Amino acid sequence: MMPYEVHLAARPKGEPRESDFAFVEVPVPEPGEGQAVVRNLAMSVDPYMRGRMNAVRSYAPPYELGQVMYGGAVGVVERSTAAGLPEGATVLHNAGWREYALLGEGEGRVVEVSAVPATAYLGALGMPGLTAYVGLLDIAAMREGDVVFVSGAAGAVGTMAGQLARLKGASRVIGSAGSAEKVAWLTGELGFDAALNYKDGPVAEQLAEAAPDGIDVYFDNVGGEHLQAAIGAMNEGGRAAECGMISQYNNTEPKPGPNNLGLIVGRRLTLRGFIVSDHNDRAPDFYREVVPWVADGSIVFRETFSDGIHSAPKALMGLFRGANVGKMVVRL
Numbered sequence: 001m002m003p004y005e006v007h008l009a010a011r012p013k014g015e016p017r018e019s020d021f022a023f024v025e026v027p028v029p030e031p032g033e034g035q036a037v038v039r040n041l042a043m044s045v046d047p048y049m050r051g052r053m054n055a056v057r058s059y060a061p062p063y064e065l066g067q068v069m070y071g072g073a074v075g076v077v078e079r080s081t082a083a084g085l086p087e088g089a090t091v092l093h094n095a096g097w098r099e100y101a102l103l104g105e106g107e108g109r110v111v112e113v114s115a116v117p118a119t120a121y122l123g124a125l126g127m128p129g130l131t132a133y134v135g136l137l138d139i140a141a142m143r144e145g146d147v148v149f150v151s152g153a154a155g156a157v158g159t160m161a162g163q164l165a166r167l168k169g170a171s172r173v174i175g176s177a178g179s180a181e182k183v184a185w186l187t188g189e190l191g192f193d194a195a196l197n198y199k200d201g202p203v204a205e206q207l208a209e210a211a212p213d214g215i216d217v218y219f220d221n222v223g224g225e226h227l228q229a230a231i232g233a234m235n236e237g238g239r240a241a242e243c244g245m246i247s248q249y250n251n252t253e254p255k256p257g258p259n260n261l262g263l264i265v266g267r268r269l270t271l272r273g274f275i276v277s278d279h280n281d282r283a284p285d286f287y288r289e290v291v292p293w294v295a296d297g298s299i300v301f302r303e304t305f306s307d308g309i310h311s312a313p314k315a316l317m318g319l320f321r322g323a324n325v326g327k328m329v330v331r332l
């Protein structure tokens with residue numbers, strides 16, 4: 001049987017469907033000079049992939065119809081003449097949804113898997129972890145003593161943002177998520193001071209209760225009602241890192257935005273968007289600080305696995321229904 005790769009078959013309208021994806025059998029690639037063949041162990045599914053399925057130019061170019069869904073993956077080098085990609089090494093790369101990848105020199109990075117699973121480099125120690133680090137510390141400029149609110153708090157980025165806020169001296173860390181189980185995990189193992197289930201009632205009301213003295217920093221993964229509630233709760237000089245707005249990615253037409261933007265003026269608020277790939281220069285600082293915290297258990301991470309390449313579309317769609325606790329990963 002030949003290995004598979006996943007292609008974009010059709011551009012979704014609203015929520016993606018199985019028929020928007022095609023599974024294509026391809027031979028195991030033959031490495032040329034300076035190339036490496038990697039057998040993937042796991043592939044990442046990330047919310048930004050939904051945006052790339054649209055034919056809209058954004059910070060990342062759209063996927064082409066009939067082409068592979070590119071994205072993060074980890075695998076083992078099986079055959080190689082590529083400098084820096086030795087046979088037997090575990091590598092992180094961006095060749096995406098396929099069982100075997102052909103990499104050129106510089107297209108993969110060897111990762112250390114003696115202390116953490118390879119999949120950690122798709123989540124806590126990878127792009128989502130760096131996103132949390134840059135968003136919290138550089139974009140929202142969190143300071144010791146701040147009250148920090150994180151939406152999407154039980155996901156890959158949110159779990160890291162909340163734990164980093166605690167370790168960086170936030171006076172109170174509040175998270176929001178979409179189930180009682182997630183909320184209990186946030187205030188339990190993850191050490192958030194308070195957490196709310198946004199499906200239980202208006203976010204603004206629940207946030208006012210969880211943050212009686214207001215919030216100083218908002219780490220936004222969700223947008224919409226959460227953003228409006230956060231603006232309403234912000235103290236003077238409050239800062240929001242606009243990381244993502246997952247509540248809107250499947251919208252087929254624009255929805256009304258926050259109705260309280262006027263508060264930005266009087267309260268001197270800053271709402272600042274960012275894209276993690278503009279901040280790769282911060283990766284060394286991120287690893288220097290965060291790897292020891294993961295090693296000594298100060299930061300914990302969880303992964304939700306779906307099994308087999310054929311489960312990838314369902315895993316991606318699951319992100320929009322909160323099917324994941326921590327990082328969603330497709331195990332091959």
Ligand code: NDP
Nearest residue numbers: 047155156157177178221243244245246247275276320322
């Ligand atoms: P997550 O692991 O957080 O998975 C997505 C989560 O979003 C789900 O588990 C679900 O949890 C929640 N969610 C889905 N739909 C809604 C909704 N309508 N309202 C509220 N919550 C919802 O994904 P990531 O950690 O990978 O990404 C988090 C955010 O960060 C996304 O917006 C993503 O686009 C953004 N991002 C931005 C980057 C950047 O460079 N700016 C880089 C990486 C990610 P629940 O059960 O709580 O609903």
